[in-house]
Amino acid sequence: MTKIVVLGAGISGHTAASHLRRKLSKKHEVLVVSPNSNYQWIPSNIWVGIGRMNREDTVFPLEPLYKRKGIGFIQAKVVTFHPEGDSDEEMPFVMVEYTSGDKKGRQGKVTYDFLINATGPKLAFDMTEGLLPGTNKAYSVCTYDHAEHAWAGLKALIEKLKSSDERAKILIGTGHPKATCQGAAFEYILNVEKELVRYGVRNKVDITWLSNEYLLGDFGMDGMLLTYGKEVMKSSEMVEMVFTDRNIRWIAGAGITKVEEGKAHYENLAGEYKTEEFDFAMLIPAFSGHGFKAYDKGNKDITEKLFKGFMVVDADYTPRPYEEWTVQDWPETYQNPSYPNIFAPGIAFAPPHSISKPRKSKNGTDIFPSPPRTGMPSGITAKLVADNIIDSVKHGKISLHHKGSMGNMGAACIASAGYGAFQGNGISMTTFPIVPDYKKYSKTGGRDIQKTFGDIGLAGHWVKLSLHYAFLYKAKMKPFWWLIPE
Amino acid sequence: MTHLISKAEKAKMQNPFIQFFKFVWLNIKIIGIVGHGHGGTRK
Structure with a gap:
């Protein structure tokens, strides 16, 4: 019998657990450890944040599903990693702290044969002074709680505008000089704009996009050259076209350093310190690792073997200048090099470097997006990790047949x-690919231009809504769920 | 110079009949790109 422990039940962790359970016989144990009782389909949080969906539309409780499917579940958060066991325990284990029920606050050892670390990011609001959702008119849509809170703030502003002649300012973008997930903020600003039109108050609101991207449409992926209809255009031009059409002002190359009541202080790449005022803001925080510690059998700190902020995997972490980065730097199997039974798919793995070109302000502040690993790459990397573990269990030795580098992987946004x-x-x-391959696609900005395209229209909304229902169906492991690709 | 979305383009973007076919085309195209498989980059 093999015991596989999955830390985290987000897109990555839940995908891995689902595939492991489907393909491994019941004599093998699959155990999910997550501090949250619910699964949430995060991409739809932007609709919760404009009041068009309720939280119930985007979440479901995990425990009943796992009970039905034969997946173990512990509601707890991981505290420390012990990949060699300790003086009392021969097996490798993680120390967890229970977050609900009778055991709440107590700690316990969870042993494993294979470990999947899918703990995702820590939403590091603390890395930006004053950025705490809902405390100073600045909100977040990173969780369903945050999104509900954001809608309450936006709704109050809309009501105020409807009943007065006042004008208002809305600021949406990234809340830290090295934040990622620009895509979520991009979606939110366009949805907010559309809702303001629907409520008849658009003419009273100045909307501003503020982001750490050097150019619009970077999305943490160094931008892209794409086909749009019969044209070939840069993603920056496409986003500029949309913002111009919606009368949205933009500030690029800006890193927010401090948020106060109705004020965001930022530094730009020119080294200027500026302030943007707002009546409502939604700012994506920095994502960081969880600060986990790891210990060997003798209780010696071996954190550096497992973590560089996020978890160390089979990437090439040798520091090199941007011009020397290659797609080969990116991991293929998400396996920890020191402990071959530990894997980290999704956001939990430490990227070798950013994808966007690193830039510093004239004062030396890093202002550029961190690499995105959310959504589709999270699901794909989780599935390939699960497949490798399944092969390893079946063959009795570590198998790494399944590979999926972000330098050889497509994504849809x-x-x-x-x-x-x-x-x-x-x-x-x-x-x-997601990570541009400037050697293979040297004439088209590192991307296959036949597979890199953009389109705008109602059909895109229908696709997004279809994905919402399809992926929740899949997550609930309903009949033939596995036919839906990650 | 910034590209602008013309009124004719906007009408097409919101036309349910045209967009239905676009919806089918988008789904096929997206699955073709992201579902086509993935792999490593090293030898």
């Missing part, structure tokens, strides 16, 4: 640009 069956809008973009 279906960005909602407004909600509504016939009034909705979406910006559909695909890119191949």
Whole structure:
């Protein structure tokens, strides 16, 4: 019997657990450890944040599903890693702290044969002074709680504008000089704009996009050259076209360093310190590792073997200048090099470097996006890790047959640009590969131009809505769920 | 110079009939790109 422990039940962790359970016989144990009782389909949080969906539409409780499917579940958060066991325990284990029930606050050892670390990111609001959702008119949509809170703040502003002649300022973007997930903020700003039109208050609101991207449409992927209809255009031009059409002002190359009541202080790449005022803001925080510690059998600190902020995997972490980065730097199997039974798919793995070109302000502050690993790459990397573990269990030795580098993987970003069956809008973009391969596709910005395209229209909204229902169906492991690709 | 979305383009973007076919085309195209498989980059 083999025991596989999955830390985290987000897109990555839940995908891995589902595939492991489907393909391994019941004599093997699959155990999920997550501090949250619910699964949440995070991409739809932007619709919770504009009041078009309720949290119930985007979440479901994990425990009943896992009970039905034969997946073990412990509601707890991991505290420390012990990949060699300790003086009392021969097996490798993680120390966890229970987050609910009778055992709440107590710690316990969870042993494993294979470990999948899918703990995702820590939403590091503390890395930006004053950035704490809902405390100073600045909100987040990173969790369903945050998104609900954001809608309450936006709704109050809309009501105020409807009943007065006042004007207002809305600021949406990234809340830290090295934040990632620009896509979520991009979706939110377009949805907010559309809702303001629907409520008849758009003419009273100045909307501003503020981001750490050097150019619009970077999305943490160094931007892209894409086909749009019969044209070939840069993603920066496409986003600029949309913002101009929606009368959205933008500030690029800006890193927010401090947030106060209705004020965001930022530094730009020119080294200027500026302030942007707002009546409502949604700012994506920095993502960081969880600060986990690891110990060997003798209780010696071996954290550096497992973590560089996020978990160390089979990437090439040798520091090199941007011009020397290659797709080969990126991991293929997400296996920890020191402990071959530990894997880290999704956001939990430490990237070798950013994808976007690193830039510093004239004062030396790093202002550029961190690499995105959310959504589709999370699911794909989780599935290939699960497949490698399944092969390893079946063959009795470590198998790494399944590979999936972000330098050889396509992704689709279906960005909602407004909600509504016939009034909705979406910006559909695909890119191949996610990490640009400037050698292979030297003439097209590192991407296969046949597979990197953009499209705008109502159909994009329908696609995004279809994905919402399809992926929740899949996550609930309903009949033939596994036929739906990650 | 910034590209602008013309009124004719906007009408097409919101036309449910045209967009239905676009929806089918998008799904096929997206699955073709992201579902086509993936692999390593090293020898």
